[in-house]
Amino acid sequence: MDAERIIEIEDAHDSHQFNKKIPLLHGEGAILYGQDGTPFIDCAGAHGVATIGYAHPRFVEEMCAYLQDKRPITCGHYYDENRAEFIEKLLAVVPKNLNRVFFGNSGTEAVEAAFKFAMKYKKDIKDKEIVAFKRAFHGRTLGALAATFEPRYRDDYVFIPGVKHASYNDAESARSLVNENTIAIILELVQGEGGVYPANDDFPAALRELCDEKGIPLIFDEVQTGFGRTGKLFCLEHYGVQPDILCLAKGIAGGIPMGATITTDAIMDAVTPGSHGNTFGENPFACHAGIVSLDIIQQEHLIEHANKISEYLFPALHALAEQHPSTIKEIRGKGLMIGVQFRNKINEVMQALQDEGVLVLNAGVTVVRLLPPLVITMDQAKQVIEAFEKILDRE
Ligand code: PLP
Numbered sequence: 001m002d003a004e005r006i007i008e009i010e011d012a013h014d015s016h017q018f019n020k021k022i023p024l025l026h027g028e029g030a031i032l033y034g035q036d037g038t039p040f041i042d043c044a045g046a047h048g049v050a051t052i053g054y055a056h057p058r059f060v061e062e063m064c065a066y067l068q069d070k071r072p073i074t075c076g077h078y079y080d081e082n083r084a085e086f087i088e089k090l091l092a093v094v095p096k097n098l099n100r101v102f103f104g105n106s107g108t109e110a111v112e113a114a115f116k117f118a119m120k121y122k123k124d125i126k127d128k129e130i131v132a133f134k135r136a137f138h139g140r141t142l143g144a145l146a147a148t149f150e151p152r153y154r155d156d157y158v159f160i161p162g163v164k165h166a167s168y169n170d171a172e173s174a175r176s177l178v179n180e181n182t183i184a185i186i187l188e189l190v191q192g193e194g195g196v197y198p199a200n201d202d203f204p205a206a207l208r209e210l211c212d213e214k215g216i217p218l219i220f221d222e223v224q225t226g227f228g229r230t231g232k233l234f235c236l237e238h239y240g241v242q243p244d245i246l247c248l249a250k251g252i253a254g255g256i257p258m259g260a261t262i263t264t265d266a267i268m269d270a271v272t273p274g275s276h277g278n279t280f281g282e283n284p285f286a287c288h289a290g291i292v293s294l295d296i297i298q299q300e301h302l303i304e305h306a307n308k309i310s311e312y313l314f315p316a317l318h319a320l321a322e323q324h325p326s327t328i329k330e331i332r333g334k335g336l337m338i339g340v341q342f343r344n345k346i347n348e349v350m351q352a353l354q355d356e357g358v359l360v361l362n363a364g365v366t367v368v369r370l371l372p373p374l375v376i377t378m379d380q381a382k383q384v385i386e387a388f389e390k391i392l393d394r395e
Contacts, residue, residue, distance in 0.1 A: 002035070003022075003023045003034075003035040003036065006023045006035070007020075007023065021354065021359070022034050022035070022354075023035040025037070026054070026055070027042065027050075027053070027054025027055060028053070028054055028055045029053045029054065029055075029056075029373065029375050029376075029377070030042055030045075030050075030053050030054075030372055030373040030375055030376035030377070030380055031054070031380075032054065032359065038357075039357065040354070040357050040358065040359045041357060041358050041359070041372070041376070041380045041383055041384055041387075042054075042359050042372060042373065043358055043359060043360045043361075043370040043371065043372045043376075043384060044359045044360055044361040044371060045371040045372050045373050046255065047250065047361065047371070048192070048224050048229060048250045048251065048337070048371040049250045049251060049255055050251075050255060050373045051227050051228055051229065051250075051251035051254075051293070051297065051302070051373060051374050052251075052254050052255075052293055052296045052297065052302065052373065052374065052375060053373035053374075053375035053376075054255075054373070056254070056296060056375070058292065058295075058296055059254045059289075059292050059293065059296060062288070062292045063254075063256075063285075063288070063289060063292065066285065066288050067285075071284065071285070071288070072284050073283055073284065073285045074283070074284065075279055075280070075281075075282060075283060076103075076277070076278075076281065076282030080282075080284040080287070081284075082284040082285075082287040082288040082291065083103075083282055083284055083287045085287075085291055086287040086288075086290045086291050086294075087101050089290075089291060089294055090260065090262065090290075090294075091262075093233055093234070093294075094234065094246055094262055095236065095242035095243070095246075096242075097242050097244070097264055098242070098243075098244075098246055098262045098263060098264060099263075099264060099265050099268075100262065100263050100264070100265060100267075100268035101260055101261075101262050102117075102260065102261045102262075102263075102268070102276070102281070103258065103259070103260050103281040103282045103286070103287070104249075104258070104259040104260070104261065104278060104281045105257045105258060105259055105278065105280050105281055105286075106139070106249055106257060106258075106259050107138075107139050107144075107221075107223035107224075107247065107249035107250060107259055108138070108139025108140050108141045108144040108145075108259075109139075109141065109249075109259050109278070109281075110221075110223060110247035110248060110249050110259035110260060110261045111138045111139050111141075111143070111144040111147065111186070111219075111221055111223070111247050111261075112139070112141050112143045112144050113247075113261040113276060114184075114186070114219045114221075114245045114247050114261050114263075115130065115143045115144070115147075115160075115184070115186075116143070116271070116275075116276050117217075117245060117261065117263055117267050117268065117270070117271050117276070118130070118183045118184035118216075118217050118219070118245065118267070119183060120267075120270045120271045120272070120275065121183070121217060121266070121267045121270040121271075122183035122184075122216070123270065125180075125181055125183055126181075127161075127162060127181050128162055128181060128183045129162035129163070129164060129179065129181045129182045129183065130146075130147060130162060130163045130164070130182070130183060130184050130185075130186060131163075131164055131165075131166055131174055131177045131178055131182055131184070131185045131186070132147035132148075132149070132163055132164070132165050132166075132185075132186050132187070133149070133165055133166055133167070133168040133174075133186075133187055133188075133191070134149050134165045134166070134167055134168055134194075135149050135150075135168055135191050135194030135195060135197065136148060136149045136165065136168075136186075136187070136188060136191060136194060136221075137149070137150065137153075137188070137191070137192060137193030137194055138186065138188075138221055138223075139223075140153065142157060142158070142159055142160070143159075143160055145157060145159065146159035146160050146163040147163050147186055149165050149194065150193070150194070162181065164177045168187070168191060168197060168199075168203075169197075169199060169200045169203050171203060171206035171207060171210060174207060174210060175210055178210065178214055178216075182214065182216055183216055183217070184216055184217045184218070184219050184245075185207055185210070185211055185216065185217075185218055185219065186219040186220075186221055187199070187204070187207065187219070187220065187221065188220075188221045188222075188223075188224065188225065189204060189220060189222065189225050189230075189235040189236060189238070189239065190224070190225050190230055190235060190333065190334055190337055192224040192225070192337065192363060192369070193224075193363055193364075194363065194364065195332075195339060195341070195363045195364050195367045196332045196333045196337060196338065196339025196363050196367060196369055197332060197339075198332065198333065198334050199239065201239070204220075204236070204239040204241040205239065205240075205241050207241075208241045208242075211244070217243075217244035217245050217263075217267060218243045218244050218245075219243060219244070219245040219246075219247065220235075220236055220243035220245070220246050220247065221247045222234055222235055222236065222246060222247060222248055223247055223248060223249040223250055223259070224250055224337070224371075225334075225337065226248045226249075226250065226251060226252065227248070227250070227251030227252060227293075227294075227297060228251065228297050228302055228303040228306055228335070228336075228374050229250075229251060229335055229336060229337050229371065229374075230333075230334035230335040230336075230337050231303065231306065231307050231310055231334055231335030231336070232303065232335070233297070233303060234246075235334065238334065244263065244264050244267060245261060245262070245263045245264075245267060246260075246261070246262045246263075247259070247260075247261055248260045248261075248262070251293070252290055252293070253286050253287075253289035253290040253293055254289045254290075254292060254293035254296070255289075256285065256286045256289035256290075257280075257286065258281075258286040258287075258289070258290060259281075297374070302374040302375060303335075303374065305374065305375070306335060306336045306374040306376075307335065308378070309336060309372075309376055309378060309381045310334075310335050310336055310338075312378065312381055312382075313336075313338060313370070313381055313384070313385070314331065314333075314338070316385045317331045317338065317340060317385070317388070318331050320385070320388055320389065320392060321340075323392070324392045324395065326343065327342060327343060327344075327392060327395050328340060328341065328342055328343070328392075329341040329342065329343050329366075333370075336370070336371065336372055336374060336376070337369075337370075337371060338369070338370040338371075339363055339367045339368070339369055339370075340367065340368040340369075340370070340388075341366060341367050342366050342367070342368065343366070344366065345365050345366060346362060346365065346366055346367070346368050349368060349391060350362060350368065352391040352394075353368070353387055353388070353391060356386075356387035356390055356391065357383070357387065358383070358384050358387045370384070372384075
């Protein structure tokens, strides 16, 4: 189908919920190709999903072999060796207190499950409350959206009551909102959608202390920060703090939709069997994708590679910020989760970068967010900086 026809059909008949840019034909590594074959360096990374990049040869081979071997795609009512293996692999890399896995299909469902599990764990509290943070993004389903802060995502919807938003990086603000009805505290260790704001060094530990004192679960939403995005397999490793519930998705399964909510035994034991569930969540195809993707990240040392790229990108971006202080306000982030805070709206900057062959994401209206695949090459990273240089020199 040609590009015009694709655009015509989608514009006429899809939901118009997504701000669409260009039709894409295929991808390889960190490069996406437009319908006419134009290459783009993909610093949007499919919203941070594409950790192992596009068309990774081992991923393609193993997923094709899975289907050719007629392996099962059944649901969670049958035992499956792929699921068992993926559970084992996940539990080997998360904090040791986390011992039970619930699989879903997306980030928002991982958060939704976390809230439901916390509600079961604290079933004796009647008017349940959850503390989240200003600027937080936890997803679009009604439970997760209740914890998401941005008003334009929330307008006109009706939520579970009792979610309160404290100031991020301010443990005293969280403490002031916790009371006898609080059942959990949830946070992103680097706020992504809200503008790429990393947690201060001592913030997660202070929340851990608060949760221990009150006997409530601490939930880390690592949907965006997980699987190597911030320079460690999980961002919690930067802080040395373990949550009671860990939410994962995006980079979990090489691009196949999947989410996971990982909890302690005590929390999952409180969730009566059958009181939560889904159809696709435990599917062995996605579990197989998870195994292969995690193997690739570990065996090909993608995090070490991504850290080298990050060690190049941060100083290069800081230098640009120094050269253009009236245009760039701040550079923030960790690993390959980078926010370039501009002083003005970034619509034109994003278009100009695209014209220079670099696809980026926004995080709010003034932050350009870079979430490239971990396999991005040093040469490609240099081209990204050159594209920024070009458009900034025009300002
Ligand atoms: N939590 C965080 C921190 C996210 O960044 C996102 C998505 O961007 C979500 C939850 C929701 O994930 P999904 O879009 O897969 O539902």
